[in-house]
Amino acid sequence: MLSYFLRRLILVLPVAFGVSVICFLLVQIAPGDPLTAIMPVDATAEEQAAMRAAYGLDKPLPVQYGIWIANLAQGDMGRSIATGRPVAGEVFGAVQNSLLLAISAAVIAFPIGIFLGFLAGYFRDKPLDRVVTAISIAGVSVPNYWLGIVLVIIFSVSLGWLPSMGAGPGGSQDWAWDWLHMRHLILPAVTLAVVPIGIVARTVRALSGDILTMDFVQALYAKGMSRLDVLAHVARNAAATALSVMGLQLGYLLGGSILIETVFNWPGSGFLLSNAIFQRDLPLLQGTILVLALFFVAMNLIVDVVQAAIDPRIKRN
Amino acid sequence: MTEKLVDIRNLTVRFKGARTVYAINDLSLSLKQGETLALLGESGSGKSVTLKTLLRLLPPRRSEIEGEIRVNGTDVQALSGKALQSYRGGEVSMVFQDPGLALDPVYTVGAQIAEAVMRHKGLRKEEAISTAFDMLQRVHIPSPERRLRNYPHELSGGMRQRVMIALALACRPRLLLADEPTTALDATVQIQILLLLRDLQREFGMGVIFVTHDIGVAVEVSERIAVMYAGRIVEEGTTHEIINDPRHPYTRGLLAANLHDIARGERLNAIPGAPPALEEPPSGCSFAPRCPMAGPVCRAGVPDFVNLGPRRRVACLRVDPVPAE
Numbered sequence: 001m002l003s004y005f006l007r008r009l010i011l012v013l014p015v016a017f018g019v020s021v022i023c024f025l026l027v028q029i030a031p032g033d034p035l036t037a038i039m040p041v042d043a044t045a046e047e048q049a050a051m052r053a054a055y056g057l058d059k060p061l062p063v064q065y066g067i068w069i070a071n072l073a074q075g076d077m078g079r080s081i082a083t084g085r086p087v088a089g090e091v092f093g094a095v096q097n098s099l100l101l102a103i104s105a106a107v108i109a110f111p112i113g114i115f116l117g118f119l120a121g122y123f124r125d126k127p128l129d130r131v132v133t134a135i136s137i138a139g140v141s142v143p144n145y146w147l148g149i150v151l152v153i154i155f156s157v158s159l160g161w162l163p164s165m166g167a168g169p170g171g172s173q174d175w176a177w178d179w180l181h182m183r184h185l186i187l188p189a190v191t192l193a194v195v196p197i198g199i200v201a202r203t204v205r206a207l208s209g210d211i212l213t214m215d216f217v218q219a220l221y222a223k224g225m226s227r228l229d230v231l232a233h234v235a236r237n238a239a240a241t242a243l244s245v246m247g248l249q250l251g252y253l254l255g256g257s258i259l260i261e262t263v264f265n266w267p268g269s270g271f272l273l274s275n276a277i278f279q280r281d282l283p284l285l286q287g288t289i290l291v292l293a294l295f296f297v298a299m300n301l302i303v304d305v306v307q308a309a310i311d312p313r314i315k316r317n
Numbered sequence: 318m319t320e321k322l323v324d325i326r327n328l329t330v331r332f333k334g335a336r337t338v339y340a341i342n343d344l345s346l347s348l349k350q351g352e353t354l355a356l357l358g359e360s361g362s363g364k365s366v367t368l369k370t371l372l373r374l375l376p377p378r379r380s381e382i383e384g385e386i387r388v389n390g391t392d393v394q395a396l397s398g399k400a401l402q403s404y405r406g407g408e409v410s411m412v413f414q415d416p417g418l419a420l421d422p423v424y425t426v427g428a429q430i431a432e433a434v435m436r437h438k439g440l441r442k443e444e445a446i447s448t449a450f451d452m453l454q455r456v457h458i459p460s461p462e463r464r465l466r467n468y469p470h471e472l473s474g475g476m477r478q479r480v481m482i483a484l485a486l487a488c489r490p491r492l493l494l495a496d497e498p499t500t501a502l503d504a505t506v507q508i509q510i511l512l513l514l515r516d517l518q519r520e521f522g523m524g525v526i527f528v529t530h531d532i533g534v535a536v537e538v539s540e541r542i543a544v545m546y547a548g549r550i551v552e553e554g555t556t557h558e559i560i561n562d563p564r565h566p567y568t569r570g571l572l573a574a575n576l577h578d579i580a581r582g583e584r585l586n587a588i589p590g591a592p593p594a595l596e597e598p599p600s601g602c603s604f605a606p607r608c609p610m611a612g613p614v615c616r617a618g619v620p621d622f623v624n625l626g627p628r629r630r631v632a633c634l635r636v637d638p639v640p641a642e
Binding site (some may be wrong): 214215216218219220221222223224225226229233236237240310311312313 | 372374402403404405406407410411413415418419420421422423424425432433436437468470471484485
């Protein structure tokens, strides 16, 4: 198992390298000069050149990449052009907040999705299945930023039960584990959970429905197993595929919540990313994309390893 | 013990759906303790449905079952809940046609056998595993210790069927149902599995109902043969009687269609026509459309059994009750 993990890890390295190169180049090929945003309009050519040299933008690209990677290795992602603060601190703070939101959404979505999916798979083509299918199609189809706004109108504006902005009282950007802060998590987490509920429910429905028609299920009944025993077998058969879908969903939740974080003013990576884009804050953009992309790569690695650990049919050597 | 192990009376099974399928029509069958019976017939003749009815494995909503089924005195139709669970696998167990599909792919072989043993014998895990080990030895699996920890896909087809047999016999059932257990296997492996089943039957003394479409297999394993056609038994007798003195035209056709004694280039003696679709209840002899001897009387009503001796019967109007010789 350990050797399998190490081999997967080695396979991940070229992917990580590719991700870093793309992150680096994406910003280079983006139109517009980042310096124009911070330089006064009447800056002389010399002043511009000096600034360019100060940020290392005058060196050849491979050298810039080398410096960038060397700095990255020391946890230095450069300084934000807009705020002048270190990118690493900004990104990690934001990613932490996003991770909190993503995991909360996953904690809501996965059990509900699994439960609904099992229900639909077990009662396939019965009315209950149709209800679940309708729910999951609605979950996947409804634009979640719109749903977020609707929830804000209902629970924040009309009922006044839950706050709509920020991660803490008064729209605070700092997180703490108390009710005052957790109240702020509820609406964005629920909104974000809707899509994965649909996707997980559909996946589990298809998996469990198919597994239930397999011969070994009848063989299990034939050897005297109860319904519950059989469901345990079905769950274990479905687990590998279901977990991989859920792992990737977690990745999407982390990186794909830009709209939700904007709607709820949640101080996460998506929020940071949209700010960085609008301000042409290249180091910040680079750092955020890199961290999110690497997180996705890591998520894939974890999914692969976990899948191999629970499904004996996947060759480990 | 003279009591019948299996006693099926007037069993009728219909599948409802877009079209009703008359799968089993008024079938009666009995099996003594420790006896081996082959249910012989072509695909769709109702052999497997009969086995599944015995284990109550048919989907309850879609199937309509009439008649009486007693196994060792228990009314199988009346079982439910815990009693049904301990009947399945405890009293009666089943070896399926394709062991590659009938074993759970993500559980080890040992765990799957142990699971059944724990359920029926109330043993702890370690004891159940050692029972599983013992069973793997009895079905002659080499290095059973290691095989316990293997998953089904890591074993060959023949090995998997041995595991399936070990699983079926681990709880010492009184009745073993074998649903074409060698059909999915290579010819050489088939013979090994048949011999193994025969040896284990002698060792454990359970009754066996062996479903097959292969007359050669039936001869190899069984003492008695019941020939099925279109959801009914058309002829029953000892293996010797069926092979040497077949009375029903269908049985004769089956024997004649055998590949033995056919010279190269010679035409096979296939039975002309195809079996009926079973979409309506039989109004006459189901074999009449394909039967060389059939007359109007055969189509007029379902033929009753003619008893030719104790436990020797044939459902044909054209049969001569006196033996030919």
